[in-house]
Amino acid sequence: MSNVINSERIPNNVGLSDDKRLQRALEEWQPNYLKWWNEMGPEGFQHDDIFLRTAISVDSDGWANFGHVKMPDYRWGIFLADAVKERTIGFGDNMGQPVWQQVPGEHRNALRRLIVTQGDTEPASVEQQRLLGQSCPSVYDLRNLFQVNVEEGRHLWAMVYLLHSYFGRDGREEAEALLERRSGDVDKPRILGAFNEPCTDWLSFFMFTFFTDRDGKFQLLALAESAFDPLSRTTRFMLTEEAHHMFVGETGILRVCDRTAQVMKESGKDHPDDLRKLGVIDFGTMQRYLNLWYSLSLDLFGSEVSSNAASFFANGLKGRAKEEQYEDHRALEGVYTIDRFAEGRWSRDDIPLRNAMNEVLRDAYVDDCQRGVDKWNRTIASHGIPVELKLPSRKFHRHVGANANLPIDVGGNVITDAAFVEKHDAWLPSAADKAFVQNLMTAPVYDPKQMANWIGAPKQGIKGRPVDFEYVRREG
Amino acid sequence: MADVHQNAAPIRFETSPERYRHWKLDFPSEYERKVARLTLDVQDNGGLRQGYSLKLNSYDLSVDIELADALSRIRFEHPEVRAIVFVSGKDRIFSAGANIYMLGLSSHTFKVNFCKFTNETRLYLEQMSAESGIASLAALNGTASGGGYELAIACDEIVLSDDGSSAVSLPEVPLLGVLPGTGGLTRLVDKRKVRRDYADVFSSLAEGVRGKRAVEWGVVDESPSRAQFQQAVELRLKAMVGRSTAQTRPSIKLTPIDGDYHEAGTRYRYVTLSVDAARRVASLTIRTPDNREPTTPAELAAKGAEAWLVRAFRELDDALLDLRFNYANVAAIEVRAEGQGENVLQAEGILIDHASDPLVREVTHLIRRVLKRYDNTARSLFALVDDKSAFAGLLFELALGADRTYMLDASGVSLRVSPMSAGLFPMATNLSRIQAHFYGDPSRAATSLAETSSIDTARARELGLVTFTPDELDWEDEVRMAFEERASLSPDALTGMEANLRFVGPETMETKIFGRLSAWQNWIFQRPNATGQKGALTLYGKPERPEFDFTRT
Structure with a gap:
């Protein structure tokens, strides 16, 4: 086996040592991956020692090994969650039949597309976040950013493993293409819209990890139900890592809320300009960033009415999150009612449940988001500040689906185009908001003892280490 | 019905x-x-x-x-x-x-x-x-x-x-x-x-x-x-x-080909049809001659219907009809050629060397007709060229006539183009199969025809003679998925798609019959005006009169 493609360098539980096909594919792909990481990964920190979690097996001891490591030396591994014995297909037309260990030719293209679409988001987010290290609010946060980044890299490996092992030459070409597209690139953009949006400040980063990574969580939950067992097993393991990313987002925003509310209480001020002068982020700005990232992330679920979603479900390729909670796994009978705006008024349309599977998944996502927002509001309230962050209507600021590009306010009402333009800066980050946030974060905090003024300290450090631990050892 | x-x-x-x-x-x-x-x-x-x-x-x-x-x-x-x-x-x-x-x-x-x-x-x-x-x-x-x-x-x-x-x-x-x-x-x-x-x-x-x-x-x-x-x-x-321009020639008795028909196919001397009903895939294997075949018209006359050129293609003809009529559910066919490619080249030599001999010409016409039957078979034809294959000369026509060709990228795998592909066996369009294959670029047909030695996978890919060239690591999976995918598609759409793509090029009376006339007929056959309860075909010979939906398309 080669010096690079071996089970020491690439921890795995997929039998890499005996899998000539996978070895061959990785031998070509891995150098290009490293090249991509060095070009598009975190800028300016590739030679530093970062306190990172590395998965070396899937058991409880193995999946979270901590230690200082230089990111390019990170051991990106390939893991499948343990096989479920005699697992059968849990939904759709093939329900009850044994799950597939190989890709059925019939579903090859659809599965490949699902995997490529999921896989594309992983490197995209690394690209979006590559400059954030230069404005970090603390070393603790800097380390979390890199943890998210290397794990998104590993999730790319997970999807590439599937492409390499089950999709032949087409799969290898798709795996290469995953390294060729670039977030925000005009000529070769990433596949999904939200992954081409700039994410150049830490407020956006926290919003992204809370809202956009949460879309990832729900996509992974739906894919974990797949009849294609290797996809199910790989996504189940990815979910354990994804939880940390959402933790970063949820606690990040929570700490920002905590700090702002604290300053408001101490200073007795509540006007945004005053708060900005005090060096914290006012809740209006936070609400506008929330509105932006929430609506961008809602788009990722696709159209409310989707024949693709119906066929993915019918064929057993992609289920609903936690499918076992439902009673009817065939979903042939039910309907789902959606609101549609046409010819000047709203109508309620019943569509077959299978065609509404994107919307069903979006429902679960919205509920999950609300739980996080409630926590933020409790923190704000604990300071006695009478402000609440709110999820806007899911019809607001959409670019995909039934309400795409309609002038709809945060309450879900259709307004005029002119009214929308007028209110834009009240609902979405304005140029001034962005400039303020960027300015606030100009100076990075590389001293482990320090924390930027605009964010509260976390309650605890990582893996029993103190908050001011040297999570990132800068070289020289 | x-x-x-x-x-x-x-x-x-x-x-x-x-x-x-x-x-x-x-x-x-x-x-x-x-x-x-x-x-x-x-x-x-x-x-x-x-x-x-x-x-x-x-x-x-x-x-x-x-x-x-x-x-x-x-x-x-x-x-x-x-x-x-x-x-x-x-x-x-x-x-x-x-x-x-x-x-x-x-x-x-x-x-x-x-x-x-x-x-x-x-x-x-x-x-x-x-x-x-x-x-x-x-x-x-x-x-x-x-x-x-x-x-x-x-x-x-x-x-x-x-x-x-x-x-x-x-x-x-x-x-x-x-x-x-x-x-x-x-x-x-x-x-x-x-x-x-x-x-x-x-x-x-x-x-x-x-x-x-x-x-x-x-x-x-x-x-x-x-x-x-x-x-x-x-x-x-x-x-x-x-x-009449017909010329005197020896008589050849068309002896029975005696296929060994069984539930999952037929075994003939040179051809094997083997049907996998669950996958809805059949494999159609044609084997090369075992020994030296006739090189002169006299030898051919002596060997008669037992000559490989006659027997193998009569068997193939029978197998194609068997497939069409007795295995309606088969979606796709793995077309294979096995044996010694050299033996095909030896056997086919007479078709060129004695091209003007009236008996040799009859044999050529027989093969021409069978290959046309192959072209007209409404099943997906995927030729598989692997290390056991002998797609040489005349048998390479089967790969050229297929919808796709998969060639294993491994040492020892080869195919061989011979003058057999240069127009001796025109399709219904009057194009040779290699002309149809390279319809957009006739010079490539000429380049391939000029290849006189055996062609390995890299060269076949370069020449454009094959569709996909998976290596040993990919081969099995790639081929399996290709057939599974094919078998999952609408059989009607596939029939229409294949017929449209196979017969690239000019129309002839023959292509009009199998294309325009048959396609319209098959559409009409499905319409209520013909075969509905009140359709004209349904009610023929009955006392009721047909009732038409008079909408013109």
């Missing part, structure tokens, strides 16, 4: 004159045995299936199987024949065409394959004239309607008795709400060059035309009185014999 073919015994295509029930083949002495006389005398109750009676010399597949056999035997077993005459063994009726009740009792799939087979046989008759100088005459001593007239129009000449009642007609449109499905419309205008306004009238006139008008419109060549009918026929036949 009722389907008399469902659960019935498989249909077999091998027969011989002593077993014919509907045709008599003889060689009248008045023409010094230079004329083969085919007398159609259909046994009413001698059809392939129960449930219909073949009255008025109407036919079903069993009648056409005998006709196809007779034509082959004339070519190989009766080299002295210079012309063919079709006559009726019944009084005042030549043939009423395909039996309508049989069609009504048949599934759509069967109807389509039945029409395709009868079309292939009609074209075979025309090829005998064009290729071997054996012209044919329809001596219509009674009415020829529908498929009866379509048999006549496939002949070079038609003589219709002017007896006040005998007519030729294509009554399908006015009586049955369908098309004449055996090339009648195409041949009226493309072959006989009947003016298209007359053809329009003729094709919508149930009783057809008789005598003088039939001659005026050009739907027959001559319409003598009853008294002069026989003499007119004789004159024409003698003229045909006189101008």
Whole structure:
């Protein structure tokens, strides 16, 4: 086996040592991956020692090994969650039949597309976040950013493993293409819209990890139900890592809320300009960033009415999150009612449940988001500040689906185009908001003892280490 | 719809004159045995299936199987024949065409394959004239309607008795709400060059035309009185014999090929058809000769039907028909060639070295016809070239004719292009398969034809001769998925797609028959106006009148 493609360098539980096909594919792909990481990964920190979690097996001891490591030396591994014995297909037309260990030719293209679409988001987010290290609010946060980044890299490996092992030459070409597209690139953009949006400040980063990574969580939950067992097993393991990313987002925003509310209480001020002068982020700005990232992330679920979603479900390729909670796994009978705006008024349309599977998944996502927002509001309230962050209507600021590009306010009402333009800066980050946030974060905090003024300290450090631990050892 | 073919015994295509029930083949002495006389005398109750009676010399597949056999035997077993005459063994009726009740009792799939087979046989008759100088005459001593007239129009000449009642007609449109499905419309205008306004009238006139008008419109060549009918026929036949370009050659007895038919396929000496019903995939393997094959016409005559060139392709022909009629659910075919490629090159050498020899030419025509049958087989054809393969020369035509070719990228895997691909076996379009393959870039066909040694996978990829070249690590999975994917697609859409892509290039009468005519016919067959409860085909012979949905498309 080669010096690079071996089970020491690439921890795995997929039998890499005996899998000539996978070895061959990785031998070509891995150098290009490293090249991509060095070009598009975190800028300016590739030679530093970062306190990172590395998965070396899937058991409880193995999946979270901590230690200082230089990111390019990170051991990106390939893991499948343990096989479920005699697992059968849990939904759709093939329900009850044994799950597939190989890709059925019939579903090859659809599965490949699902995997490529999921896989594309992983490197995209690394690209979006590559400059954030230069404005970090603390070393603790800097380390979390890199943890998210290397794990998104590993999730790319997970999807590439599937492409390499089950999709032949087409799969290898798709795996290469995953390294060729670039977030925000005009000529070769990433596949999904939200992954081409700039994410150049830490407020956006926290919003992204809370809202956009949460879309990832729900996509992974739906894919974990797949009849294609290797996809199910790989996504189940990815979910354990994804939880940390959402933790970063949820606690990040929570700490920002905590700090702002604290300053408001101490200073007795509540006007945004005053708060900005005090060096914290006012809740209006936070609400506008929330509105932006929430609506961008809602788009990722696709159209409310989707024949693709119906066929993915019918064929057993992609289920609903936690499918076992439902009673009817065939979903042939039910309907789902959606609101549609046409010819000047709203109508309620019943569509077959299978065609509404994107919307069903979006429902679960919205509920999950609300739980996080409630926590933020409790923190704000604990300071006695009478402000609440709110999820806007899911019809607001959409670019995909039934309400795409309609002038709809945060309450879900259709307004005029002119009214929308007028209110834009009240609902979405304005140029001034962005400039303020960027300015606030100009100076990075590389001293482990320090924390930027605009964010509260976390309650605890990582893996029993103190908050001011040297999570990132800068070289020289 | 009722389907008399469902659960019935498989249909077999091998027969011989002593077993014919509907045709008599003889060689009248008045023409010094230079004329083969085919007398159609259909046994009413001698059809392939129960449930219909073949009255008025109407036919079903069993009648056409005998006709196809007779034509082959004339070519190989009766080299002295210079012309063919079709006559009726019944009084005042030549043939009423395909039996309508049989069609009504048949599934759509069967109807389509039945029409395709009868079309292939009609074209075979025309090829005998064009290729071997054996012209044919329809001596219509009674009415020829529908498929009866379509048999006549496939002949070079038609003589219709002017007896006040005998007519030729294509009554399908006015009586049955369908098309004449055996090339009648195409041949009226493309072959006989009947003016298209007359053809329009003729094709919508149930009783057809008789005598003088039939001659005026050009739907027959001559319409003598009853008294002069026989003499007119004789004159024409003698003229045909006189101008025949057919050459003397040895006779070859078409011995039985004796396929070992079983539930999941057939094993012949050189061909194996093996059907995987669960996957809906069949593999069709053709093996190369084991030993040295004839290199001279004399050796070929001595070996006769046992020569590999004859036997292997007769077996392939039978296997293709077996697939079409007896394995309707098979979606895709793995086309394989196995053995020693060198042996193919040795065996095929005679086709070039002795190309002008009349017996060699007959063998070439046989192979040409079988390859056309292959082109016209409505199943996905994927050729698989691996380390056991021998796609050399003539057998490489099977890969060129396939919808895709997968070639294993490994050492020792090769294929071989030979002059066999340079036009000896034209498709229905008159293009060679390699011309069709490289339709956009003829120079690439020339480059490939210039490759005189064996071609490895890298070179085949470079030349563009194959579609995909997975290596050993990918091969099994890639091929498995290709077939699984294919088998999951709509069979109707695949049939249409493949037929459109295979026959790239110019139209000929043949492509029009299998493309335009058949496609329209198969559409009409599916429409309620023909086969719905009140459809014209459904209600034929019943007291009710059809009810049409008069919407024009």
